Amino acid sequence: MPTDPELTLRRAEPEDAEALADLYSAARVAAVPQMPPALHTNAEDRQWMAGQLARVDHEGWLAEHDGRVIGYALITPTWLDHLFVHPEHLGSGTGAVLLDLVKSLRPDGFALWVFESNEGARRFYARHGLVELERTDGSGNEERAPDVRMAWPGAEPLRFYRGLIDEVDEQLGDLLARRVALTRAVQRIKHDTSRDAGREREIAAALARRAPELGEERLARIVHTIITESLEAAREGGVGAHGG
Numbered sequence: 671m672p673t674d675p676e677l678t679l680r681r682a683e684p685e686d687a688e689a690l691a692d693l694y695s696a697a698r699v700a701a702v703p704q705m706p707p708a709l710h711t712n713a714e715d716r717q718w719m720a721g722q723l724a725r726v727d728h729e730g731w732l733a734e735h736d737g738r739v740i741g742y743a744l745i746t747p748t749w750l751d752h753l754f755v756h757p758e759h760l761g762s763g764t765g766a767v768l769l770d771l772v773k774s775l776r777p778d779g780f781a782l783w784v785f786e787s788n789e790g791a792r793r794f795y796a797r798h799g800l801v802e803l804e805r806t807d808g809s810g811n812e813e814r815a816p817d818v819r820m821a822w823p824g825a826e827p828l829r830f831y832r833g834l835i836d837e838v839d840e841q842l843g844d845l846l847a848r849r850v851a852l853t854r855a856v857q858r859i860k861h862d863t864s865r866d867a868g869r870e871r872e873i874a875a876a877l878a879r880r881a882p883e884l885g886e887e888r889l890a891r892i893v894h895t896i897i898t899e900s901l902e903a904a905r906e907g908g909v910g911a912h913g914g
């Protein structure tokens with residue numbers, strides 16, 4: 671609940687798009703260098719915000735003080751896309767009020783991306799129970815700046831994390847299926863089908879560059895297991911084998 675008695679919360683309407691976009695533009699200017707400089711003009715932000723508020727699976731919520739928008743949150747069913755407070759109102763507790771609102775609206779948990787350089791925001795989220803899940807080198811965002819995925823695991827954390835594991839395992843299953851098909855294809859053209867330790871070391875080293883946390887030795891064991899099982903599946907034929 672708002673600590674500031676003058677603070678009111680309400681759902682954003684399409685007519686609020688400009689006010690939200692203007693707050694966002696101002697917040698991004700004030701946030702440099704904690705956040706990389708924004709790549710869009712205020713006019714582009716206004717257009718983008720109107721589009722976001724029009725999407726059926728997106729909700730905007732805003733905090734007003736004296737009839738002025740001083741903060742807002744944009745959420746989807748599983749993501750907190752934006753949480754911004756007007757630079758003049760930072761430290762007023764508005765961010766915490768909005769975050770509490772988002773938790774009450776998404777009791778099963780949600781995730782967000784925050785720039786790695788935005789240490790203040792990361793500390794704020796950590797203080798409010800969000801946990802760091804993964805880091806990227808920034809190649810997936812517009813600003814190309816390293817970012818961190820954080821999540822609030824909600825009322826049933828085990829269910830929340832298992833849901834995320836299921837999402838990743840869907841991709842992992844697809845990748846394993848593609849990989850065994852390639853292992854099989856290579857065996858068909860190789861005259862000597864004995865294991866190639868040098869090549870397997872190269873594969874483990876390449877994986878270690880993507881997943882340094884696991885380290886080359888552990889990845890070598892994982893690669894060994896994947897290849898052993900893939901070779902066996904390839905020999906047995908299995909689903910997807912085309913014979914001859």
Ligand SMILES: O=C(O)C(=O)C[C@]1(C(=O)O)C=C[C@@H](O)C=C1
Nearest residue numbers: 853856857865866867869870897
């Ligand atoms: O690259 C090869 O020579 C393969 O046979 C493919 C493969 C693999 O699945 O990646 C399988 C067995 C070898 O020990 C090394 C790699």
